[in-house]
Amino acid sequence: xxAQLFALAMFDGIAYAALVFMVAVGLTLIxxxxxxxxxxxxxxxxxxxxxxxxxxxxxxxxxxxxxxxFPLLFVAAALVGILLGGPIExxxxxxxxxKEDALQLLVTxxxxxxxxxxxxxxxxxxxYFEATALQQLGNLEVLGVFYTKYQLIFLPIVAVIVLIGLxxxxxxTLSGKLILAVTEDRETATAMGIDADKVYLLTFIVGAxxxxxxxxxxxxxxxxxxxxxxxxxxxxxxxxxxxxxxQIEGAAVTALLIGxxxxxxxxxxxELEVLIPYLIMLLVLLVRPEGLFGAVRTRKx
Amino acid sequence: MSLxxxxxxxxxxxVALLPTIAPWSQVVLTIALAKGLAVLGIVxxxxxxxxxxxxxxxxxxxxxxxxxxxxxxxxxxLITMILLGTLASLAVGLLVGLFVVxxxxxxxxxxxxxxxxxxxxxxxxxxxxxxxSDGMQVARPSVLGVPMERAGFETLLFYGALVLxxxxxxxxxxxxxxxxxxxxxxxxxxxxxxxxxxVSARRTLLVGYLVSAGLCGLGGVLMAVTQGIVTxxxxxxxxxxxxxxxxxxxxxxxxAGAFVGALVYEVVRTYAAAFAADxxxxxxxxxxxxxxxxASSGLVGLYGKLMDRLEGKHKTPAGGxxxxxxPAQ
Amino acid sequence: xxxxxxxxxxxxxxxxxxxxxxxxVDVEIHEGRNLAIIGPNGAGKTTxxxxxxxxxxxxxxxxxxxxREITRxxxxxxxxxxxxxxxxxxxxxxxxxxxxxxxxxxxARDRRWAPFTRLGDVPERDEMMHxxxxxxxxxxxxxxxxxxxxGQRKLIDIAIALALKPKLLLMDEPTSGVASSEKFGVMxxxxxxxxxxKVTSVFVEHDMGIVEKYADEVAVxxxxxxxxxxxxxxxxxxxxxxxxxIGEEV
Numbered sequence: 001x002x003a004q005l006f007a008l009a010m011f012d013g014i015a016y017a018a019l020v021f022m023v024a025v026g027l028t029l030i031x032x033x034x035x036x037x038x039x040x041x042x043x044x045x046x047x048x049x050x051x052x053x054x055x056x057x058x059x060x061x062x063x064x065x066x067x068x069x070f071p072l073l074f075v076a077a078a079l080v081g082i083l084l085g086g087p088i089e090x091x092x093x094x095x096x097x098x099k100e101d102a103l104q105l106l107v108t109x110x111x112x113x114x115x116x117x118x119x120x121x122x123x124x125x126x127x128y129f130e131a132t133a134l135q136q137l138g139n140l141e142v143l144g145v146f147y148t149k150y151q152l153i154f155l156p157i158v159a160v161i162v163l164i165g166l167x168x169x170x171x172x173t174l175s176g177k178l179i180l181a182v183t184e185d186r187e188t189a190t191a192m193g194i195d196a197d198k199v200y201l202l203t204f205i206v207g208a209x210x211x212x213x214x215x216x217x218x219x220x221x222x223x224x225x226x227x228x229x230x231x232x233x234x235x236x237x238x239x240x241x242x243x244x245x246x247q248i249e250g251a252a253v254t255a256l257l258i259g260x261x262x263x264x265x266x267x268x269x270x271e272l273e274v275l276i277p278y279l280i281m282l283l284v285l286l287v288r289p290e291g292l293f294g295a296v297r298t299r300k301x
Numbered sequence: 302m303s304l305x306x307x308x309x310x311x312x313x314x315x316v317a318l319l320p321t322i323a324p325w326s327q328v329v330l331t332i333a334l335a336k337g338l339a340v341l342g343i344v345x346x347x348x349x350x351x352x353x354x355x356x357x358x359x360x361x362x363x364x365x366x367x368x369x370x371x372x373x374x375x376x377x378x379l380i381t382m383i384l385l386g387t388l389a390s391l392a393v394g395l396l397v398g399l400f401v402v403x404x405x406x407x408x409x410x411x412x413x414x415x416x417x418x419x420x421x422x423x424x425x426x427x428x429x430x431x432x433x434s435d436g437m438q439v440a441r442p443s444v445l446g447v448p449m450e451r452a453g454f455e456t457l458l459f460y461g462a463l464v465l466x467x468x469x470x471x472x473x474x475x476x477x478x479x480x481x482x483x484x485x486x487x488x489x490x491x492x493x494x495x496x497x498x499x500v501s502a503r504r505t506l507l508v509g510y511l512v513s514a515g516l517c518g519l520g521g522v523l524m525a526v527t528q529g530i531v532t533x534x535x536x537x538x539x540x541x542x543x544x545x546x547x548x549x550x551x552x553x554x555x556x557a558g559a560f561v562g563a564l565v566y567e568v569v570r571t572y573a574a575a576f577a578a579d580x581x582x583x584x585x586x587x588x589x590x591x592x593x594x595x596a597s598s599g600l601v602g603l604y605g606k607l608m609d610r611l612e613g614k615h616k617t618p619a620g621g622x623x624x625x626x627x628p629a630q
Numbered sequence: 631x632x633x634x635x636x637x638x639x640x641x642x643x644x645x646x647x648x649x650x651x652x653x654x655v656d657v658e659i660h661e662g663r664n665l666a667i668i669g670p671n672g673a674g675k676t677t678x679x680x681x682x683x684x685x686x687x688x689x690x691x692x693x694x695x696x697x698r699e700i701t702r703x704x705x706x707x708x709x710x711x712x713x714x715x716x717x718x719x720x721x722x723x724x725x726x727x728x729x730x731x732x733x734x735x736x737x738a739r740d741r742r743w744a745p746f747t748r749l750g751d752v753p754e755r756d757e758m759m760h761x762x763x764x765x766x767x768x769x770x771x772x773x774x775x776x777x778x779x780x781g782q783r784k785l786i787d788i789a790i791a792l793a794l795k796p797k798l799l800l801m802d803e804p805t806s807g808v809a810s811s812e813k814f815g816v817m818x819x820x821x822x823x824x825x826x827x828k829v830t831s832v833f834v835e836h837d838m839g840i841v842e843k844y845a846d847e848v849a850v851x852x853x854x855x856x857x858x859x860x861x862x863x864x865x866x867x868x869x870x871x872x873x874x875x876i877g878e879e880v
Contacts (some may be wrong), residue, residue: 031407037407037410037411092590095594096593096594099593100350100489101350101405101406101407102347102350102351102352102406102410103593103597105352105406105407105410106352106545106549106589106593107589107590107593109354109542109545109589110585110586110587110589110590110593111586111590112586113542113582113583113585113586113589114582114583114586114587116582116583117579117580117581117582117583117586118583120579121579121580230538234411234414234415234418234538237411237414237415238415241408241411241412245407271426274418274419274422274426275419275422278415278416278418278419281415282400282415285404285408285412286400289403289404299493301493301676301680301685301717301718301719301721472746475745475746475748476745476746478748478749479744479745479746479747479748479749480733480734480737480738480742480743480744480747480749480752481737481743481745482745482749483726483730483733483734483737483749484734484737484738486723486725486726487723487726487734489725490722490723490724490725490726491721491722491723491724493705493721494721494722494723494790495738496704496705496706496709497683497705497706497709497714497715497721497791498709498734498735498738498739498790498794499706499707499709499710499738499739499794500706500738501706
């Protein structure tokens with residue numbers, strides 16, 4: 001493997017890790033607070049991508065400035081969070097918090113099935129491709145490799161901002177502190193008068209918006225096709241499980257690990273590309289069942 | 302004989318006789334029985350409080366074994382296919398099971414999904430062995446050395462499957478009622494106490510996992526020889542989700558519900574899905590939500606309630622819960 | 631005092647964060663002598679039971695049962711050697727009846743893996759019905775355990791442990807959650823059952839009246855270590871105990 005291929009693999013891995021992190025961090029945040037693994041999270045990612053690509057396609061065709069592609073990313077994220085995440089938590093998930101784990105998992109699985117067909121109905125099965133944001137930033141040459149600034153600089157910076165922003169939000173703001181309190185000890189937090197309903201709703205909206213944001217960011221780098229949500233939910237679960245459920249910083253490190261593992265596999269062992277994330281997950285879980293950064297919880301008896 | 306017992310027997314007789322009146326139903330019913338066996342595998346795990354989103358894996362393993370056997374031995378033998386296919390599913394079940402029984406709930410469900418997705422992509426990528434996404438033809442096997450005509454083979458498959466399903470349903474019912482079956486259920490309610498009885502929860506779950514993998518394997522072989530073709534789609538997560546869906550539809554935890562659910566699902570899918578092909582998953586999704594939120598004991602539970610009303614009983618909540626766990630046969 | 635040593639710990643040490651839950655704990659438990667463990671909350675009493683049954687692994691020290699080292703074994707292995715446990719919060723199989731709970735325990739004890747025998751038809755059924763009678767729960771044999779009052783749930787929890795025919799039974803606050811008017815009744819039932827099963831018991835207890843009446847020996851726990859040990863009469867009149875332990879209860 002020469003230096004150029006090495007650089008390419010590195011860049012691919014970092015760009016990909018940034019996208020996966022965006023989805024995984026929302027998944028892990030929701031799990032931390034609601035104790036529900038949201039299988040429909042993959043759909044939020046796909047719908048974010050479809051929203052950005054289709055609105056982008058329409059407004060650029062109508063002659064608006066291509067720089068609008070960037071604010072559009074946030075619009076897509078907000079739409080997914082508020083129009084999808086909000087109602088799903090409020091109308092559906094709220095009714096199942098008391099049910100057994102297996103049924104909670106099935107409910108989000110059912111939402112996932114529904115949203116898969118919603119995507120097909122709204123956007124059809126033809127791929128969408130809308131790379132204005134990517135083209136707008138242009139390329140740069142590093143180590144003899146031409147690479148897009150969007151993937152090499154913009155995506156990683158956005159990921160780091162989200163990571164730091166989320167940290168500050170959770171540690172410094174009132175809403176964030178409430179979320180952390182509920183994550184750490186739901187019963188005590190509720191007993192102290194924290195409105196758990198509000199915290200759940202807020203968390204779910206933020207988590208869904210992050211997935212939508214990840215999808216919107218991804219839409220500039222790849223064609224948006226049916227089935228992308230299914231692949232992403234399993235992959236981001238792999239990241240979240242490898243990191244340890246509920247670990248935000250851990251999800252960032254693991255996303256990078258899995259992103260790089262996958263991109264190096266593309267160049268070295270292409271037939272293993274799909275398998276690498278799962279192999280990493282299986283290996284980590286065999287050694288540390290609670291994940292790289294997770295803590296063992298023993299039940300009090 | 303009470304009405305409660307008579308209705309299932311009449312339904313069973315109707316299913317057995319339907320193909321003689323309406324030959325078109327034979328293949329659909331055979332497929333339903335094949336899926337019912339796999340759903341029974343999901344039901345076994347539901348007793349332990351675990352949901353697998355990857356059990357189509359075991360369905361596909363045995364189906365592909367059947368296809369390979371047919372290819373290697375110019376048609377092959379049905380009995381060998383069933384035995385070796387199920388055995389292969391059990392072997393893969395042991396391998397995957399040793400890993401996944403260390404986990405519960407979310408991890409259990411999603412790790413099963415991950416393993417099945419790995420297998421799915423292997424089936425698609427190694428097309429020179431597996432035929433890729435086109436899949437493989439499954440040659441019509443001989444039965445006990447006797448070559449079969451298509452019509453005769455299909456009839457034999459249907460009645461063979463029916464007898465097999467009744468026998469297997471009885472066996473699984475007895476397993477769930479036995480001490481180790483009840484220990485499997487305690488994984489759902491109190492694993493700590495189970496360990497404090499000197500019993501390994503992991504080993505108990507592994508036994509259940511092997512039973513479920515074997516049942517899926519049995520269903521997979523039947524499906525493969527009935528359809529005459531296997532594709533990677535057999536291992537797809539949507540197929541796994543379908544199995545879980547049918548288990549909940551029939552009545553989670555109910556042995557009879559697995560087959561009732563599979564028959565209803567397959568008939569509806571074959572004749573109604575044509576009108577709603579684009580939104581079929583959506584329909585399933587809404588149905589699943591409806592059952593979980595409003596009729597969590599499924600079709601078998603609804604039947605129990607209907608019978609209670611007909612018999613004018615005012616059921617106690619505990620009695621009602623018991624009812625849905627009991628097979629109706 | 632020459633009775634055989636059943637369980638012996640040497641130098642047990644464990645801390646959680648800054649809290650010392652066990653600090654050089656050396657304890658001997660003698661066959662046939664029921665030991666009560668008393669002491670303030672957070673003194674490490676439950677942790678001691680957790681270590682002895684393998685639920686918590688100590689940082690240092692050893693546990694021997696009948697001369698065999700069991701320090702790092704799992705609860706499952708230790709249970710099979712003959713140490714049973716009853717819990718402060720009853721650990722029952724919530725979806726099963728009282729009798730079924732015991733039948734599962736008896737099947738586990740006898741390794742009854744036969745996949746086609748009904749649980750209700752196992753040969754241990756009569757024995758388990760008798761055990762339910764001993765703990766005064768025969769009339770609720772067919773009831774689901776999660777519908778029963780706490781007192782009966784605790785008795786069934788102990789009956790499950792007894793069903794294993796252990797040599798040693800560790801009980802974590804057998805009378806907590808039982809109405810104070812019923813505590814002595816529950817203990818009478820228990821001692822009768824224990825005597826019939828010839829089981830040595832260790833029980834954590836806060837009620838000094840219970841300790842006085844039912845224990846052969848008392849160990850006082852504080853700050854993760856045994857501070858005093860002796861007969862109930864000696865211990866309950868000891869000035870330190872009156873000041874630190876009994877004072878707190880009043």
